[in-house]
Amino acid sequence: MLIVMEQGVSEEQVRRVVDKIESLGFKAHPIPGAMRTAIGITGNQGPLDPAEFEMMPGVTQAISVTQPYKLVSREVKRENTVIQVGGASIGGSLFAVIAGPCAVESLEQTLAVAHRVKAAGAHFLRGGAFKPRTSPYSFQGLGVEGLRILSRAREETGLPIVTEALDTDTVDLVAEHADVIQIGARNMQNFSLLKRVGRTRRPVMLKRGMSATIDELLMSAEYIAAEGNYNIFLCERGVRTFSNHTRNTLDLSAVPAVKSRSHLPMIVDPSHGTGKRDNVAPLARAAAAVGADGLMVEVHDRPERALSDGPQALYPDQFDALMIEIRAIAELVGRKV
Ligand code: PEP
C-alpha cells in the first residue's frame, strides 16, 4: 500500500504515519518527491484497510499498489530516481559512463586503464576483484588485493569505483572499498545476497540475469529496496537466445520497457551484451539513443593479454573515439556526458 501525504505536510505528520505502520509490524518507506511525499508499506501479507490511514492528519489517500514490485514501481514514485555517487550521478541529466577492465589484474594494469578512461571522460572506474567465472580453473580475481588496487586507483584518479560482490560473506569488504556494489547477472536472483546489499547503504548496480524477464529484474530490485536501500540502478547486459553471432543478445528494448514500469535508472553494458570488441561501439551508440542512463564498457590496455573477457575489451584509443560519438548522441537526446 502507498500512503500519499498532502502537499506541505509536516515532519510530525509523516512520523505519525510511520509510527502507525511500524506499530502494525510492517516496514515504512518514506518517499520524498518534488510534488508529494508518499510512504510505501511493505511486509504486510494481505491487503490493508485504507480507511485506517486516510483518517490520519496529513494523509490524502491510501492506495493499493497493483504491481508485484512496489517500491521500485512508477506507481509509487513518478519522478526518475537520481543517484549521487562521489561527485557523479546516475539517472539525471548526466549520461554516466562506467569503464575499466573486466578484472583487476595488477596495480599497473588498473592504473594504466584508469588514467586512460578518466582522460577520455569516464565518470566511474569498473573492475572485478571477485570474478564469477564459468570454469573453476579460470582466473577468479585478486580478491582483497584487487579491492585495495581499486581504492588506490580512486585515490589517483578521483573516479568512483564499481565492483562486484559475489557472495554474502564479502559484501562488507566490498562495501568498504566500492562506491557502487555490482550484483552480477548470475546472482540476480540470489535473494540472500540481494537482501544483504539492501542492508548496506551503498548504491547497487543490479545486472539483468541472462534469462530473466523485466518483471523478474524489477522483483530482484524490490528485494534490495525492501531492506531500505533505495539507491539502485539496473543494467541490461544481454540475454541468452538462439542467436549465436554474439555472446548474448543485447535487449535494448528493455530500456524503455523498464522506464515505463520503474523510476530506477537503467544503463547498458554492450561489452557483455555482445562479447565482441567490434560490436561494442555500435551498440553503445544505440544505447545512448534509446534513452539509457549510461553505459558500462570494458576497456583494457592490452586486451590480447587480458585474464578475462579480452575479446570484448576496447583498446583505449577505441574508447576515446567512442566517447566523442557518445557525447554527440547524448546531446541529441537531452543528456550530457
Ligand atoms: C561483469 O560485469 O564483470 C560481469 C561478470 O558481468 P555479468 O554479470 O553481466 O556477466
Ligand code: MN
Ligand atoms: Mn567481463
